[in-house]
Amino acid sequence: MKRHFDQELKILKTDLLKLATMAEESIHCSIEALKARDKVLAKKVIDTDCRIDELELINEERAIDLLALRQPMARDLRFITTGMKINSELERIADLAENIAQRVIELADEPLLKPLIDIPKLAEVARKMVKQAIDSFVNQDEELAKKVILYDSEADKLRNLVYNELIHDYMVKDGTTATRAVPLLLIARHLERICDHASYIATDVIYMIKAKVVKHHPERLKNNNH
Amino acid sequence: MEDIKIKVEDFSFYYGSVQALKNINIDVRRNRVLGIIGPSGCGKSTFLRSINRMNEVIAGSRIEGRVIVDGKNIYDSNVDAVEIRKNIGMVFQKSNPFPKSIFDNVAYGLKINGIRDKDYISDKVERSLKDAALWKEIKDRLHKSAFELSGGQQQRLCIARALAVEPEILLMDEPASALDPTATHKIEELIEALKQKYTIVIVTHNMQQAARISDFCAFFMLGELIEYDLTNIVFTKPSKKITEDYITGRFG
Amino acid sequence: MRIKRFQEKLGFLFLSFCMVVILLILITIFYDIISKGSSKISWEFLAASPSNGMTEGGIFPAIVGTFLVTLITAALAIPLGMGCAIYLNEYAKDSKITRLIRMSIRNLSGVPSIVYGLFGVVLFVQLMRLDTSILSAGLTLGLMTLPWTITASEEALKNVPNSYRQGALALGATKWQSIKTNVLPYAVPGMLTGTILGLSRAAGETAPILFTGAAFFLPFIPKSLFSQFMALPYHLYIMATQHHAIEKVRPIAYGTALVLVVLIFLMNLSAIIIRYNLRKVKKG
Numbered sequence: 001m002k003r004h005f006d007q008e009l010k011i012l013k014t015d016l017l018k019l020a021t022m023a024e025e026s027i028h029c030s031i032e033a034l035k036a037r038d039k040v041l042a043k044k045v046i047d048t049d050c051r052i053d054e055l056e057l058i059n060e061e062r063a064i065d066l067l068a069l070r071q072p073m074a075r076d077l078r079f080i081t082t083g084m085k086i087n088s089e090l091e092r093i094a095d096l097a098e099n100i101a102q103r104v105i106e107l108a109d110e111p112l113l114k115p116l117i118d119i120p121k122l123a124e125v126a127r128k129m130v131k132q133a134i135d136s137f138v139n140q141d142e143e144l145a146k147k148v149i150l151y152d153s154e155a156d157k158l159r160n161l162v163y164n165e166l167i168h169d170y171m172v173k174d175g176t177t178a179t180r181a182v183p184l185l186l187i188a189r190h191l192e193r194i195c196d197h198a199s200y201i202a203t204d205v206i207y208m209i210k211a212k213v214v215k216h217h218p219e220r221l222k223n224n225n226h
Numbered sequence: 227m228e229d230i231k232i233k234v235e236d237f238s239f240y241y242g243s244v245q246a247l248k249n250i251n252i253d254v255r256r257n258r259v260l261g262i263i264g265p266s267g268c269g270k271s272t273f274l275r276s277i278n279r280m281n282e283v284i285a286g287s288r289i290e291g292r293v294i295v296d297g298k299n300i301y302d303s304n305v306d307a308v309e310i311r312k313n314i315g316m317v318f319q320k321s322n323p324f325p326k327s328i329f330d331n332v333a334y335g336l337k338i339n340g341i342r343d344k345d346y347i348s349d350k351v352e353r354s355l356k357d358a359a360l361w362k363e364i365k366d367r368l369h370k371s372a373f374e375l376s377g378g379q380q381q382r383l384c385i386a387r388a389l390a391v392e393p394e395i396l397l398m399d400e401p402a403s404a405l406d407p408t409a410t411h412k413i414e415e416l417i418e419a420l421k422q423k424y425t426i427v428i429v430t431h432n433m434q435q436a437a438r439i440s441d442f443c444a445f446f447m448l449g450e451l452i453e454y455d456l457t458n459i460v461f462t463k464p465s466k467k468i469t470e471d472y473i474t475g476r477f478g
Numbered sequence: 479m480r481i482k483r484f485q486e487k488l489g490f491l492f493l494s495f496c497m498v499v500i501l502l503i504l505i506t507i508f509y510d511i512i513s514k515g516s517s518k519i520s521w522e523f524l525a526a527s528p529s530n531g532m533t534e535g536g537i538f539p540a541i542v543g544t545f546l547v548t549l550i551t552a553a554l555a556i557p558l559g560m561g562c563a564i565y566l567n568e569y570a571k572d573s574k575i576t577r578l579i580r581m582s583i584r585n586l587s588g589v590p591s592i593v594y595g596l597f598g599v600v601l602f603v604q605l606m607r608l609d610t611s612i613l614s615a616g617l618t619l620g621l622m623t624l625p626w627t628i629t630a631s632e633e634a635l636k637n638v639p640n641s642y643r644q645g646a647l648a649l650g651a652t653k654w655q656s657i658k659t660n661v662l663p664y665a666v667p668g669m670l671t672g673t674i675l676g677l678s679r680a681a682g683e684t685a686p687i688l689f690t691g692a693a694f695f696l697p698f699i700p701k702s703l704f705s706q707f708m709a710l711p712y713h714l715y716i717m718a719t720q721h722h723a724i725e726k727v728r729p730i731a732y733g734t735a736l737v738l739v740v741l742i743f744l745m746n747l748s749a750i751i752i753r754y755n756l757r758k759v760k761k762g
Contacts, residue, residue: 003475071434073461073473211463280648285571312650322641324660335649338659384645391649 005070009079012062013138016083016090019055020134022048023090024127026097027194030104031123034187035116037108045101049094056091060084082208086137089197089204093130096190096197103183103190113170113180122158122191129155129198137205145209148202155195162188231256231395231425232277237291239269239276241284246272248449249291254442259417259426261440261457263433265472269449270429274397277427278314279307295395312339315388319400321380323372323387328355328364331372331383335391350390358386359416378409385416396420398428402435414439433473437461445469511735518733527697533727535697537734542699543612543707544741547691548681550616550703551623555676558620559627560669566628567635568657587625592685594622599689611704615691619680626679630672634665667756671749678745682738684711694720710738 026045033041063084066072072080129148136145166185170177232254239247247269254260262270275281277293279300292299300310312335324331332351341347351368355361360382364375372383381401388396398417402410417426417439430436436443436457443460445453453460453469464470471477526536570576598618608614638661646656684692692712700707717731718724 005475071437073433073437074464074470076474077462278648280644283644283647308650308652311648316648318641318644318648320641322639322645324642324645325664334646334659338646338649338651338655387645387649 005066005072005076008062008066008070009076012059012066012080012083015055015059015062016086017134017138019052019059019087019090019094020130022052022055023094023097024130026052026094027100027123027127027130030097030100031120033101033104034107035120037104037112039105039108042101042104042108046098049098052091052094056087059087063087078208078211082137082204085204086134086201089201090134093194093197096194100187100190103187107180107183110180113177113184118158118162118165119184119188119191122155122162122188122195125151125155125158126191126194126198129195130201133198133201133205136202137208140205140209142206142209145202145205149199149206152195152199155192159188159192229255231295232427233292233294234277235292235294237276237293238289239272239281240288240290242286246449247276250451252444252451252454254425254427256425257421257423258441259421259428259439260442260444261436262427262429262444262446263431263436263472264446264452265477266431267448268446270446271399272449273446274399274427274429275316277395277397278311278316280311280316282307312391313393314395314397315391315393317381317384317388317396317398317401320404321377321384323375323380323383326372327369328372328375328383329368332387332390334387339391351386354386354390355383357389357420358382359412359419360386376409378405378412381405381409381413382416385413389420394425396424396426398426400430401428403431410435433461445472447472508739511732511739514729515732515734515736518729519736523733524737528695528730529697533723533730537708537710537713537730537737539697539699540708540710540713540734541737541741543692543696544681544710544738546612546700546703546707547616547619547687547709548677550612551619551680552673552677554617554620555623555627555680556673559624559673560631562624563628563631563635563669564657564662567632568653568661583625583628587629589622590685591622591683592688594618595686595688595690597621598686603690609704610689610691610693610706612691612700612707613703615687615707615709616703618686618690619683622683622686623673623676623680626676627669627673630676631665631669634668634672635661637668638664667752671753671756674745674749674752678742678749681745682711682742684709684715687712710734710741714738 026048029041029045032038033045063080066080067077070076129151132144132151133148135141136148163185166181166188171181230253232252234250234252234254237247237250238245250273252260262273264270272281276289277295277300281287281289289301293301295310295314298305324334326334329351332354333347336347336350352361352365355364360379363379364370367374372380375383381404385396385401402413405413414435417428420426421441428436428440440457443453443455443457444451445460445464445466447468453464453466455465460469461473464473523536524541525538527539528537529535566576566580570579595618598614598621602608602614602617603610608617642660642664643656646660647653651659680686687709691706692709693706694708694712694716696706696708714731714734717727717734721727
C-alpha cells in the first residue's frame with residue numbers, strides 16, 4: 001500500500017544526503033586549502049558552514065514533525081530517529097572541517113613545516129569513511145556499515161603516526177616549531193574525530209537495519225543473528 | 227509461574243464449519259494489560275469472548291484446547307460458565323447501560339447474585355463508581371436514568387458495573403472506539419490505574435492506543451496469533467515482517 | 479424537470495385521494511352508527527336485560543357475556559402466547575423446525591374465524607365435554623388470538639436490544655435471570671399492546687362463538703363459566719338479520735353496534751396508552 005508518508009520519508013532522506021555531500025565537500029576543500037595554503041578556499045569552507053547549520057536545523061524539524069504527526073512505528077521509527085542522529089553527526093563533521101579550515105588560515109602565511117604525507121592519507125580515510133557510512137544508510141547496507149566501523153582503527157593508526165612524528169621529531173627537538181606543528185597536530189586530531197563520527201553513523205545504521213545496538217560494543221559485530 | 231493469570235493453550239474456535247481461531251497460545255500476565263490488535267475480522271473479539279465463555283451463546287460453536295485461569299481450565303465439563311463470568315468482567319464496544327437508574331445498573335451484578343444487604347450494596351456501588359472515576363460526577367444523581375449520561379460517562383458506568391462484582395480479570399472490547407478524545411483519554415487513564423488490581427485484556431483497532439496503554443501486545447490475523455511480545459518491542463522492532471507492515475500502515 | 483414536478487404532484491394527489499376515501503368511509507360508518515344508535519343509549523339500556531321478545535330492554539347480559547368471554551380468551555392467550563414467544567425468541571435455536579413452527583403460526587392468523595369456531599366445537603364442546611359455554615367460546619377465541627399474541631410478543635422481544643441480554647450474561651446472570659430482569663420488563667408493554675389489540679379483535683368476533691356458546695336469548699347474567707351466554711357481536715347479528723321484527727328492533731341493533739365499537743375503541747385506546755408509557759420508559 002502506497003503511503004503519503006513514504007513521500008515525506010523520501011524528502012528527509014534526500015536532504016540528509018544533501019547535508020552529507022556538503023560535509024564531504026567541506027572536508028575535501030579544507031584539505032586542498034591546506035595543501036595549497038589557499039586562504040581564500042579556507043575562508044569559503046568557513047562561510048559555507050552556516051548553510052550547513054541551517055540545513056541541519058531544517059532536517060531536524062522535519063524529522064520531529066514526522067514523529068509528531070505520523071506516529072511512526074518499527075522500521076519507520078528507527079529510520080527517523082537514526083536520521084536525526086546522523087543529521088547531528090554530519091553537522092559535527094562539517095564543524096570539524098571548518099575547524100581544519102581555521103587551522104589552515106593560521107598556517108597559510110608560514111612555510112610548511114614538513115611535506116604533507118600522512119595528513120592527506122588520513123584525510124582520504126576520513127572522506128571515504130563518511131561517504132561509505134552515508135551510503136550504508138541510504139542503501140541499508142549492513143556489511144558496508146560494519147566495514148566503516150572496523151576501518152576506524154586505521155584512522156587511529158594514522159593519527160598516532162602524525163602525533164609521534166610531530167611531537168618527537170619536531171617539537172621535542174626544536175621548541176620553536178610548535179607554532180607550525182601544533183596546528184598540524186590539531187588538524188590530524190580533527191580528521192580523526194571526523195572518522196569517529198563516521199563510525200558512529202555506521203553503528204546507528206546497524207541499529208536501524210537490525211534493531212541491534214552495537215554502539216560501544218564492537219564485539220557484537222561478530223554474530224549475525226538478530 | 228504464578229505470574230500468569232490466564233494461560234491459553236492450543237485454543238481453537240469454530241463457528242459451525244468455519245474455524246475462527248487457530249491454535250492460539252498466549253500467557254496473560256497478572257496485573258498487566260494485554261492489548262490485542264489486528265485487522266477487522268482477524269478474530270480478536272472472538273478470542274476475547276472466549277475467555278469468559280460468552281461465545282457459547284452462539285449456536286453451532288465449538289472449541290478445542292484449553293483456557294486456564296488460575297490453574298483451572300474454564301472449559302472443563304464440570305465448570306459452570308455462569309460462575310466464571312462472575313470472576314471475569316466484560317466491557318463492550320458500545321456502552322450498554324441497562325435502562326435503569328445509575329445505582330441499579332451498578333448494583334445489578336450484586337443483586338442477581340443474591341445479595342440483599344442494602345448497606346453492603348450501597349457501599350459497593352460507591353466503591354465501584356469511585357474506582358471507575360465516575361463517582362464525583364454523578365454522586366448527586368444516583369437514581370437518575372443511566373441514559374442521561376454522556377457517552378464517556380456511560381462507558382465508565384459499564385466499567386463500574388463490571389467492577390462491582392469484584393472480578394479479577396477485565397475484558398474490554400474496544401471500550402473507547404465510540405468516544406471523543408477527552409473521554410478516550412479518561413478511559414485510558416482509568417485502565418492505567420485499574421491494572422494495579424486487575425488483569426486486563428483489551429481489544430483495540432487503534433494502534434496508538436495499544437501502544438499507549440498495553441504492556442504486552444498480541445497481533446492477530448485471520449484467526450492466528452502472529453506475534454506476541456512486550457509492547458515496546460512489538461512497536462519498535464517486531465520480529466515478523468507482517469506485523470511490521472501492519473503497524474506501519476502498509477496494509478490493513 | 480417539469481415532468482418530474484408533475485409526477486410528484488400527481489402522486490401526492492392520488493395518495494391524498496386514497497386517504498380522503500378512507501376517511502369518508504370511516505366517517506360514514508361512524509356517523510351511521512352514532513346517529514342511529516346514540517338515541518338508544520341510556521343507563522337503562524346498558525344495565526337492563528332484554529325483554530318483550532327482545533324488542534325492548536337493554537343489553538346488559540350481552541355486555542357481561544362479552545366481558546367474561548374476553549377474560550377467558552385473555553387467560554389462554556396471554557400466558558400461552560407470551561410463553562411461546564419467549565421460548566421461540568430466547569431459547570429456540572434457528573433450525574428448519576423452528577422456522578416451520580414460525581411459519582405455521584403466521585399462517586394460523588390467516589385462518590378464517592368460522593374455521594376456528596368449528597374446530598372449537600369439535601375440541602372443546604364435544605371432545606373435552608365442556609359443552610356450549612363461556613369456557614368453550616373463550617378458549618376458541620383464545621386459540622384464534624394466539625397467533626396474534628405470539629407474533630406481537632416476538633416483535634416486542636426482538637425490539638429489546640441484545641446488549642441488555644449480553645450485559646447481564648457477562649455479569650454472571652443465568653439465561654433466565656437475564657430474561658427476567660433485563661428483557662421482560664422492557665418487552666412486556668409491547669407484548670401487552672399487541673395482545674390487547676388481538677383481544678379487542680376477538681371481542682368483536684361472531685363466528686367462533688356461534689356454535690361454542692353464544693345464545694340468542696338469555697336475559698340474565700350467566701350462572702357460571704359452564705353456561706351459555708349472550709354476546710354483543712352475536713346479539714347484533716341476530717338483531718340485524720334474524721329477528722322477526724327487524725324494523726322494530728333496528729334501533730337496538732344500532733345501539734348494540736355503538737356499544738361494541740366504543741368497547742373496542744376503549745380497548746385499543748388502552749393499548750395506545752401503554753405504548754406511550756413504554757416510550758417514556760425507554761427514553762429514560
